[in-house]
Amino acid sequence: MLLDLLTPHRVVFVGGKGGVGKTSVAAALALGRARAGARVLLVSTDPAHNLGHLWDRPVGDRPVRLTGPGDLTPGAGRAGHVDGLEIDPERTVEQHLSAVAATMRRLLPERMHAPAARHLELARQAPGTHESAVLERIAEAVELGAEAYDLVVFDTAPSGHTLRLLALPEQLASWTEALLVNRDRSERFGDAVRGLGGGRETDRDAELRRVLLRRRDRFARLREVVTDPARTGFVIVLTAEPLPIAETTEMYEKLTGLGVEVTALVANRRSPADAGDLLARRRDREDEHLVRLRRRIPDPPLLDVPLLPGDLVGAEALAVLADRLGPSPA
Ligand SMILES: Nc1ncnc2c1ncn2[C@@H]1O[C@H](COP(=O)(O)OP(=O)(O)OP(=O)(O)O)[C@@H](O)[C@H]1O
Numbered sequence: 001m002l003l004d005l006l007t008p009h010r011v012v013f014v015g016g017k018g019g020v021g022k023t024s025v026a027a028a029l030a031l032g033r034a035r036a037g038a039r040v041l042l043v044s045t046d047p048a049h050n051l052g053h054l055w056d057r058p059v060g061d062r063p064v065r066l067t068g069p070g071d072l073t074p075g076a077g078r079a080g081h082v083d084g085l086e087i088d089p090e091r092t093v094e095q096h097l098s099a100v101a102a103t104m105r106r107l108l109p110e111r112m113h114a115p116a117a118r119h120l121e122l123a124r125q126a127p128g129t130h131e132s133a134v135l136e137r138i139a140e141a142v143e144l145g146a147e148a149y150d151l152v153v154f155d156t157a158p159s160g161h162t163l164r165l166l167a168l169p170e171q172l173a174s175w176t177e178a179l180l181v182n183r184d185r186s187e188r189f190g191d192a193v194r195g196l197g198g199g200r201e202t203d204r205d206a207e208l209r210r211v212l213l214r215r216r217d218r219f220a221r222l223r224e225v226v227t228d229p230a231r232t233g234f235v236i237v238l239t240a241e242p243l244p245i246a247e248t249t250e251m252y253e254k255l256t257g258l259g260v261e262v263t264a265l266v267a268n269r270r271s272p273a274d275a276g277d278l279l280a281r282r283r284d285r286e287d288e289h290l291v292r293l294r295r296r297i298p299d300p301p302l303l304d305v306p307l308l309p310g311d312l313v314g315a316e317a318l319a320v321l322a323d324r325l326g327p328s329p330a
């Protein structure tokens with residue numbers, strides 16, 4: 001069972017191609033664990049959010065309770081719950097930039113304020129700004145999870161976006177590293193100048209250094225959590241069709257390259273073998289695709305989730321899906 005496989009983990013990422021069922025599986029996982037007593041934070045990092053739609057209640061940029069008392073099995077002992085959070089990239093970028101602007105105003109001499117503001121305006125549009133802001137929020141959610149939850153489940157955006165995000169801590173860490181090295185050089189230069197009679201820059205330098213170090217450490221911690229298979233699980237959801245399978249293989253290779261271990265593959269919306277000729281033939285095709293997938297990716301468990309008849313909306317429907325997170329014959 002997928003739920004059993006992921007029991008030891010404190011953080012789970014659910015990824016895969018667009019439309020394969022990432023949000024549904026992430027939500028069902030969260031609900032499944034909450035029914036077993038866990039306090040779960042379900043976080044959407046996809047700019048096109050739909051947690052709210054799925055749970056049939058408003059979800060926003062702060063955690064809100066998604067499960068009601070009736071959504072969890074009574075008498076399961078410890079009461080668990082699911083809280084939901086949709087990371088809003090626009091708002092995150094705004095908050096991030098205004099925090100940076102405040103720090104800059106505090107740290108930079110007056111004459112630098114106008115050029116610094118222009119620089120920030122450009123940064124708003126720069127590639128990577130959204131992603132690094134979202135990454136900061138992912139780091140924050142992981143930290144919040146460690147304090148107040150047993151598990152954080154990330155419902156991620158389609159493959160490419162998520163992979164870029166996961167590669168970022170590395171890039172940002174080395175970028176901050178480079179800035180710090182430059183600061184060291186300029187500090188030595190500053191010391192020399194101060195030796196000649198200056199002396200006002202010391203506090204600012206120290207503060208800027210602290211800000212950079214904090215950021216670097218935060219990303220380094222995130223990277224450590226994400227690449228630790230004992231703490232973090234990664235589930236790739238797919239449907240047994242050529243394109244999702246091609247993307248799964250690509251994603252698997254990239255994740256492995258980033259040092260992220262894939263815990264399980266989920267073949268979602270499997271056609272039934274016993275519901276008429278059309279679906280039986282579809283199922284045979286799916287099996288063939290899955291055999292090919294297994295040749296490329298033999299190791300992580302592959303689990304089947306059947307095509308369900310109803311609309312997957314609301315805790316009741318998600319509970320049906322949670323019940324079906326079972327093992328695959330493939
Ligand atoms: N096992 C299933 N049986 C039937 N329908 C399903 C199943 N899993 C998902 N669906 C349906 O498939 C559609 C896509 O699912 P979902 O929104 O979870 O995919 P996604 O990967 O998160 O998509 P996106 O990439 O757009 O975020 C939804 O309408 C959902 O209700």
Ligand SMILES: [Mg+2]
Pocket residue numbers: 022023024046050155
């Ligand atoms: Mg989704």
